[in-house]
Amino acid sequence: MRATCHPRTLPPTLPLSLSPLCTLPLSTPVHHAVVRALHWNADSRTLRILDQRLLPAEVVERELRTIDEVEAAIQSLAVRGAPAIGVAAALGLVASFAREAVPSRVALRAAIDRLAQARPTAVNLSWAMARMRRVVESAVGGAPLLDALAAEAECLLAEDESMCAAIGRHGAALIADGARVMTHCNAGTLATSGIGTALAPVYAAVAAGRRVEVIACETRPLLQGSRITAWELDRAGIPVTVCTDSMAAALMRAGRVDLVLVGADRIAANGDVANKIGTYALAVAASHHGLPMYVAAPSSTIDAQTPDGAAIPIEQRAADEVRRLGDRQLAPATVAVHNPAFDVTPAALVTAIVTDAGIVRPPYHFTQ
């Protein structure tokens, strides 16, 4: 695992805004406003995140100092996106223990177990925590243990950036000049430590000089598409139009979409894809209209031990996420609600899967 880590690609600091993309040469003005989900200060071992719950109305950074704060930030979706939460949990673990001279292995194990369970669906989180756990079990104790944990977490961060850049390089081949790309949720810079997963090919295609338009499905109930993807792309100077999730099929029928490109929270061995609720509806609609449905995700999202989508646990979230928005009551307070956070798109509807390793087409048979 460590062989894939290239800490040299890690910039000393990642300001939350105006940060250059360090892993992808950008020839367009895009870079002037690319925003970041998290900011790690390697010297002080402090972690700041952009609180994505407040976007686009407010741009607020929060420092995460304790396991409670890290767990709450992940559970409340202040930091979100499968790759970003894995990195945030690892860096947050280090930040939480940074002020202890002799970190307790018992306390570290308990913290890792808690963070690993903060959200159930994305495999990246448990995968990142497994790597941190191996360090806890293998490294020398005392201050060297914290140094080893910091090195591992920084390695995860650097790998994540490299991964995004690689997805961008591979996926850009799928985006022709003038393409209108429909996406769902946010799988961009704010879902990762780099230039995103689903949006990485968009950034890369734009950097290569192609004209790309993005249609961002708003992604109810938490509106990551309209709040976050639209904000991120708008800041980056990439043309973006928001639609409600319910409009996607009609826009496809009207000939206004060339391809669908989404991220993934987990990909099973057979190519079934768990991603934000609503992805499956887009896949069904894309299939109906003969449009390609692409999934872009890091290799770490592929869980070869999960044979198919039926084996992926789907997080059920609170009813009030659907019934309320801020202080507005959108549905009667006691009415029953369905609120799965994810759905599973069967491999048969997935045209291709783009990872940092390249583009894979069906039939999918992922092995470890």
Added chain:
Amino acid sequence: MRATCHPRTLPPTLPLSLSPLCTLPLSTPVHHAVVRALHWNADSRTLRILDQRLLPAEVVERELRTIDEVEAAIQSLAVRGAPAIGVAAALGLVASFAREAVPSRVALRAAIDRLAQARPTAVNLSWAMARMRRVVESAVGGAPLLDALAAEAECLLAEDESMCAAIGRHGAALIADGARVMTHCNAGTLATSGIGTALAPVYAAVAAGRRVEVIACETRPLLQGSRITAWELDRAGIPVTVCTDSMAAALMRAGRVDLVLVGADRIAANGDVANKIGTYALAVAASHHGLPMYVAAPSSTIDAQTPDGAAIPIEQRAADEVRRLGDRQLAPATVAVHNPAFDVTPAALVTAIVTDAGIVRPPYHFTQ
């Protein structure tokens, strides 16, 4: 036209809540809480509506006294639903001129023209205004003209109630005991003067003693499903579960939906159906999962002069309906937005159309 009018079915007043259903025998406790979109007092010629923009947080009635108020109520969706806006425009016209001893035909024509254009997609509105216009052109002037207009508007109201009941009788045959019915937007008591269109078969099946569960898609951007359908059914004691529009396809795949039943704003001669944006996505998903897709609407919704869906004008609404909710910014303030109010479902995806005249199956060839 007048031959179909049965003013005897018109109750003297329709209280906004606790009103009995006068056109359908109800054997269940459903009737105790069936709510109404509008309330016409025939003696004082006053029109009150339930302001549906405020549901479910607030239950507020508004009296509409002027053409400005009637037009604003229709345009702002305070009163909505194709059948209800036709009736509200007709009754509102009468109410607006009720205090004039000698109503001016010029002013009446201008008012009718304005109201006919208050919303473009639903055919019922222009159809109702055409009937009122005929009265203006044919009736004796002075007070008798207003009496004739009132009689015609009350006739429209009574016909609407009878129409709903008839749709319920026919459509109930499609709903088996234990059925789980997915619906979109609101085509219930709050979209009509009666027991609704899409929901009429549900009310009728429940009245016949069948157990029916409804899955209400929330229907972004204006949330008529979660705000209005869920509230209306909850009050009526019919089990209802809200889902986001993006969840519908996934619920179908999970085997949790037996049929889809929606209303229509306009049906073309070939059976293409214009209905609330998101209907087409449900039709595509229903087709993919082999589920029946039923459309229930009054005969007056069928526009035989419109050959197919491509000829139906689709209302484009303000971007801030998608970008904002109350005082919350859901997307960047200046980002581009798609916001068509309706979409067109091609006839090939419509399993059957239920009207007050019965159930029609493909191929559809509606004639005048």
